[in-house]
Amino acid sequence: MPQHSPRELPEGDPFGADTLPYGVFSTAGEPGRRRIGVRYGAHVLDAAAAAAAHGSAYAPLLDAPTLNPLMAAGRDVWRAVRAEIRGWLDGPHFHALDDVTLHLPFEVADYVDFYASEHHATNVGRIFRPDGDALTPNWKHLPIGYHGRAGTVVVSGTDVVRPSGQRKAPADAAPSFGPSLRLDIEAEIGFVVGTPAQAPVPLEDFREHVFGVCLLNDWSARDIQAWEYVPLGPFLGKSFATSVSAWITPLDAFDEARTAPPERTHPLLPYLDDAKAEPGGIDLRIEVRINGEVVSRPPFSAMYWTAAQQLAHMTVNGATLRTGDLYASGTVSGPEPDQLGCLLELTKGKGPWLADGDEVTLTAWAPGPDGTRIGLGEVTGRILPAR
Amino acid sequence: MPQHSPRELPEGDPFGADTLPYGVFSTAGEPGRRRIGVRYGAHVLDAAAAAAAHGSAYAPLLDAPTLNPLMAAGRDVWRAVRAEIRGWLDGPHFHALDDVTLHLPFEVADYVDFYASEHHATNVGRIFRPDGDALTPNWKHLPIGYHGRAGTVVVSGTDVVRPSGQRKAPADAAPSFGPSLRLDIEAEIGFVVGTPAQAPVPLEDFREHVFGVCLLNDWSARDIQAWEYVPLGPFLGKSFATSVSAWITPLDAFDEARTAPPERTHPLLPYLDDAKAEPGGIDLRIEVRINGEVVSRPPFSAMYWTAAQQLAHMTVNGATLRTGDLYASGTVSGPEPDQLGCLLELTKGKGPWLADGDEVTLTAWAPGPDGTRIGLGEVTGRILPAR
Numbered sequence: 222m223p224q225h226s227p228r229e230l231p232e233g234d235p236f237g238a239d240t241l242p243y244g245v246f247s248t249a250g251e252p253g254r255r256r257i258g259v260r261y262g263a264h265v266l267d268a269a270a271a272a273a274a275h276g277s278a279y280a281p282l283l284d285a286p287t288l289n290p291l292m293a294a295g296r297d298v299w300r301a302v303r304a305e306i307r308g309w310l311d312g313p314h315f316h317a318l319d320d321v322t323l324h325l326p327f328e329v330a331d332y333v334d335f336y337a338s339e340h341h342a343t344n345v346g347r348i349f350r351p352d353g354d355a356l357t358p359n360w361k362h363l364p365i366g367y368h369g370r371a372g373t374v375v376v377s378g379t380d381v382v383r384p385s386g387q388r389k390a391p392a393d394a395a396p397s398f399g400p401s402l403r404l405d406i407e408a409e410i411g412f413v414v415g416t417p418a419q420a421p422v423p424l425e426d427f428r429e430h431v432f433g434v435c436l437l438n439d440w441s442a443r444d445i446q447a448w449e450y451v452p453l454g455p456f457l458g459k460s461f462a463t464s465v466s467a468w469i470t471p472l473d474a475f476d477e478a479r480t481a482p483p484e485r486t487h488p489l490l491p492y493l494d495d496a497k498a499e500p501g502g503i504d505l506r507i508e509v510r511i512n513g514e515v516v517s518r519p520p521f522s523a524m525y526w527t528a529a530q531q532l533a534h535m536t537v538n539g540a541t542l543r544t545g546d547l548y549a550s551g552t553v554s555g556p557e558p559d560q561l562g563c564l565l566e567l568t569k570g571k572g573p574w575l576a577d578g579d580e581v582t583l584t585a586w587a588p589g590p591d592g593t594r595i596g597l598g599e600v601t602g603r604i605l606p607a608r
Numbered sequence: 609m610p611q612h613s614p615r616e617l618p619e620g621d622p623f624g625a626d627t628l629p630y631g632v633f634s635t636a637g638e639p640g641r642r643r644i645g646v647r648y649g650a651h652v653l654d655a656a657a658a659a660a661a662h663g664s665a666y667a668p669l670l671d672a673p674t675l676n677p678l679m680a681a682g683r684d685v686w687r688a689v690r691a692e693i694r695g696w697l698d699g700p701h702f703h704a705l706d707d708v709t710l711h712l713p714f715e716v717a718d719y720v721d722f723y724a725s726e727h728h729a730t731n732v733g734r735i736f737r738p739d740g741d742a743l744t745p746n747w748k749h750l751p752i753g754y755h756g757r758a759g760t761v762v763v764s765g766t767d768v769v770r771p772s773g774q775r776k777a778p779a780d781a782a783p784s785f786g787p788s789l790r791l792d793i794e795a796e797i798g799f800v801v802g803t804p805a806q807a808p809v810p811l812e813d814f815r816e817h818v819f820g821v822c823l824l825n826d827w828s829a830r831d832i833q834a835w836e837y838v839p840l841g842p843f844l845g846k847s848f849a850t851s852v853s854a855w856i857t858p859l860d861a862f863d864e865a866r867t868a869p870p871e872r873t874h875p876l877l878p879y880l881d882d883a884k885a886e887p888g889g890i891d892l893r894i895e896v897r898i899n900g901e902v903v904s905r906p907p908f909s910a911m912y913w914t915a916a917q918q919l920a921h922m923t924v925n926g927a928t929l930r931t932g933d934l935y936a937s938g939t940v941s942g943p944e945p946d947q948l949g950c951l952l953e954l955t956k957g958k959g960p961w962l963a964d965g966d967e968v969t970l971t972a973w974a975p976g977p978d979g980t981r982i983g984l985g986e987v988t989g990r991i992l993p994a995r
Contacts, residue, residue, distance in 0.1 A: 330758070330759055331757055331758055331759045333843075336840060346839075349839075350839075357838050357839055358776075359774075359776075359783075359835055359836060359838070362774065362776070362782075362783050363774055363783075363835075363836060365836065365839075365840050365843075366840065366843055367754065367755070367840040367841050367842075367843055368754070368755040368756055368757055368843070368847070369755055370718055370755055370927055371717070371718055371758070372717055372718050372927070372928055372929075372930045372933070373927050373928060382926050384925035384926050385924060385925060385926070386924060386925045387746075387749065387750055387877060389745075389746075389749070395749075395875070396746075396749050396750075396877065397877075398877045398878070398879065420995070442925070445925065448746055448750075449746060449750060449752065450839070450840075450841075451744050451746070451839075452733075452736075452737075452744055452752075452837070452838075452841070453723060453752055453753065453754040453837075453841040453842065454754050454837075454839070454840040454841020454842070455754075455840065455841070456720075456752075456753055456754055456755070457921070457922075457924070457925040457927070458925075460755070460922075460925060460927040461925045461926045461927050462926075488782070490774060490783065490784075490785045491785070492785065534844070535844075535847075537772060537773060537844070538771035538772060538773045538829070538832065538844040538845075538847060538848045539769050539771050539772070539848045539849075539995065540757060540759070540760050540844070540847040540848050541759055541760060542759075543759045546759070608807070608926070
């Protein structure tokens, strides 16, 4: 086993000692043995091996094929494990990132996608419903969301086959079938639930339940979506694939990056009213690259609804939470033309859309302590032709 | 262990030798040991014990805490196991149904809810969108569906706590929060996926993938739903609870009950065109009881879209199928006033709705060979007051 010890990281590396995201990896020598790794610069700490070598009480949680057991253990354990791992960074048990295979880091229970950017919802509303108000009447009163397909959440690096389906433009006499002609991305931030809940989760308990944060690309076939989504919402236009980071960055890593969300223009019901809560935003700066070229820089700090509000809303009806529940922010778009999180907005609904062979990569970082950067694992995916 | 041998069933019992649904049970003596049982009249065959006693090669699939391993084994195994179980019915290894505890019989992967009754969609469209066409333009071209919350699927007999949430009637100045005032049922048929798929499932492969059939009550808070569902579909109005039968009746048990669906009024794209396929309907006759009184008798044979079409549609975009995927028909409503599958339709949107303490029970049977009846396990649930 390679025994790199990457004590020195390049200045500004977003995967330093204050980030320490968790993933699941295997090596070419033991392809069937998945265990938990921690990213440090361009290396991966074999957390299972380090835990065993240090006699850590948490070794069973770290020598596991998914993050779910660690996620289920609760925040006190998350903090204790993170503190122990900090002490293992100057030891052995590292692999070069290029030498390992990364896997979907957790078993997804339910997947919910929100719609929390006022800029995105306004832009999309104008395109999809040109004759109505851009924002629906409920938008400022509750974080709109819907359930997506958990079984098609895939890890960064997985190719995405262009979906086929029905479409019908308003001028068409009848629907037609074929590969999507309007394949799009949605740049989002995902939140991964660790601690389950049997009762509504109030705003102030957000940190007790959310284990970590990732990037998420909610691939979207706009032609399929436009024809199918009334009245029960998006279905096949989204369910073919949703890509997430191979690395889940602990929520606690973003303490320095908390920001106040935009001013609320409508009074909120008490379960959503965060005026007196800790700042619910996170100053994450996202970059969207297509074939290497930056096409947008969406600012997560511009989101109207926070992840804590989304969790409170999602559970206020009594819906239980499970370890592995994943919820996403909705497309992140800011007010500026170069801050839009999908091609639908970037091209004002006119395209061009994704072509076969295109590779889309999302990256993001937030300010950390002492000028450091806290990174999210990238999400990348390449479009394969329809089957 | 009780050793009943229920050789003689009452005439017309829908759980005879041609039904043999699978469930998961435990006994008071061994509450932690869940294993697979097969319902036979008012008794449960301990399939794990019978398989062991007979030296069946399928014993490991039957001595399991969920149906998932058996479901994943594929149709050849399903048929072989069913044939073996027929030979065990005159032996011992039975418990009285009243002596066992029934559990959620399978681990739910993704849950999708369709909207396949033309009568229901028309009635609801008139109530929810009085100024528009009752059916949306896509309704006759594709089986509309959406993802629901897999984590809140519960087994028959589980109490349902009245959900709380936001509502706003058009005349209200602002939304308010509180326990739902319009709690409703939806009588549906659920289909449980056994064999996974990595590619679209054509109509003719339906039986290779669907393991069995159950009743499903898609509890619905109409006031929460009406305020939240535009533009991304139902969310908290449905996600608090979905009840399913404790018994999954094998799809093969309904061979005699296959019926042609209603005449198609619009041409269908090839992947949905079932004109030349085997009859896609099932002549299931549902009864809805509230506090013991029959309030409706919805006929499943009246559904416009079949379960085979729904499966073909759900996967045509490349979305993969997993063992444990559950999809439901949508509310079953027939053309007559006493055939409507929810209170929204039965009361024309005016109520009365479910009161605390109300108990709702769905039962269903289909014609079997030689005048027998093939039953679905009942779905029952009682409303508890909001917390």
